[in-house]
Amino acid sequence: MIVILGSTGSIGVNTLQIASRFDIKIEALVAGNNVDLLNKQIAAYKPKFVAIGSCQDRHKVDHTKVFCGEDGIIELLSLCQSQIIVNALVGYAGLRPTLESIKLGKKVALANKESLVVAGHLLDISCITPIDSEHFGLWYLLNHRPFNKLYITASGGAFRDWELDKIEKASFADALKHPTWSMGDKITIDSATMTNKLFELLEAKWLFDTNNIDAVIEKKSIVHALAEFRDGSTTAHIANVDMKLPIAFALKGEISEEILKPIDILGMGTIEFLPIKSDRYPIWQIKDHLLNNPHLGVVVNAANEEAITAFKNNHCSFFGMSDIVLKAYKYFENVQPQTIEDIVQINNEVRKYVKS
């Protein structure tokens, strides 16, 4: 039995498919504003509890136990018996449910990487299983062998092959054209700016307890992760572009049946790994500093969420988003959040700073 936070997004929909396949019951569904899809999911999966983002939509939901808003999710969690909470909420909004789930002694199957980005140093990592292709790949490769360094790969996002001066004029819609993955808007923009990969490095830092981690571009999104072991061996995780694999492992542990069709190694053509450069991805300038000062993740995340809103509303250009984040990062570089309350306060301050 599981709870799915973010059931109408891409991860949520895939999670429901995996749950059906393995006869896992759905105790509760939490969605944002896609009430039509939520109602279909309610009809199909018959959850005991439901929550929706806005209390104004409550009457549209075909269920007798509907919670709403942030507090509604927390109340819903406290009523659930499930041992696994799938957190596929988008952005900072995912943090409180992650904290609450851990407090309740649940295992969190975490697609909301922002939870780790903003508060990794305050979370009990042993309760968290990541739903992310790259971190799943690393886990699959490690097998308790001592490693030197871990690599995750990036597709390079929508503008990887654009001329730099063209990118400056790119629209929000342009940035949503991801070359290999079909995902939600926020993560797709984060892929175009490389912020998503920066977040995944932080995520990996907490999950695998190392700073020896880097990202490289692999344009086909076939190789998801590489592990460089101490003996001199390097291994790579290769799989088709589909979140069902990490989701299935997060729900079931080791799996010995087919979740995806395997890659056709003779049909996949050439593979190469390329460096991520700061001229195309300005956010990459702070990579090393951020890995050494991971408590600044809350600053990057808050500024980034506000920057995306600004870009979406035509208040800044594509590269303007990175400018916003880098400026906020510089401005707040001396903050030292020690508690969740500090995180919440800094998050608010950064957003206020960016908006002004």
Added chain:
Amino acid sequence: MIVILGSTGSIGVNTLQIASRFDIKIEALVAGNNVDLLNKQIAAYKPKFVAIGSCQDRHKVDHTKVFCGEDGIIELLSLCQSQIIVNALVGYAGLRPTLESIKLGKKVALANKESLVVAGHLLDISCITPIDSEHFGLWYLLNHRPFNKLYITASGGAFRDWELDKIEKASFADALKHPTWSMGDKITIDSATMTNKLFELLEAKWLFDTNNIDAVIEKKSIVHALAEFRDGSTTAHIANVDMKLPIAFALKGEISEEILKPIDILGMGTIEFLPIKSDRYPIWQIKDHLLNNPHLGVVVNAANEEAITAFKNNHCSFFGMSDIVLKAYKYFENVQPQTIEDIVQINNEVRKYVKS
């Protein structure tokens, strides 16, 4: 403490380096006819026993306990206390020492793949650890997970980029120009004909108890093996071209210190996997039949060893070698060796047939 059979070859020399590094004593050294190098090794490693290929060379060896010939190796083995025998002899000559070592209850670190090719169905696999990059790579990747299929890679050998009609006129010296590995003559010729990879498939069949195994060309010899798991993940083993890695693991089990420098993934350029085609590698025609009839390995091996001698002596062309092997394979396809004595007899018959 270990015994090294074939100490003056490439594997032998690397094994001595690894033994020095890990303070492993050398109980006995067995060489073919490179007496000069053997004498240097005796001075450096002070083995208790020594054996040499030809009894006529015995007096040239700087040691008081020198055995000679095939029987000499067997006698030497019976006197040794070592629990690990490294068998890096070349070709069919390696079989008897492998059998004897297993009979004596030793662990065999086996670089002599022909032992498995000719008599895999009669050997106790639990006593064997392969010294072969591809099989080491597979072992490194598997970690007890259920797999669908295993792949090993081939460089393609000396003529992989030659025009087919030029290959027909190629000399023995041409065929020794391996593009990526520096190895002994026999295995380098076997790489050019793809016989080496055919043998490694048989080796993998016995070691991993599967027929779901294939080979693909990877020209850089950086990726050595791939494992396609049941869940849909594929993993790859990537390492620099150096036998010290499989040797170190064969001698020490799991290792958590640097044996090789890791691959620079940003510097390695493009990687691709290509099919092995029978027009360039005629021996590949019998791959599936041989994997389904692995007891015919003795036929392929005997014919191949004779064919290499014929090619070396200008008695046949490069493709003539494959003709010889394929003709012998057809002629002997109904043999059913049940015992080692059958193997010995068939080996002799095939050689007589090829010579006539």
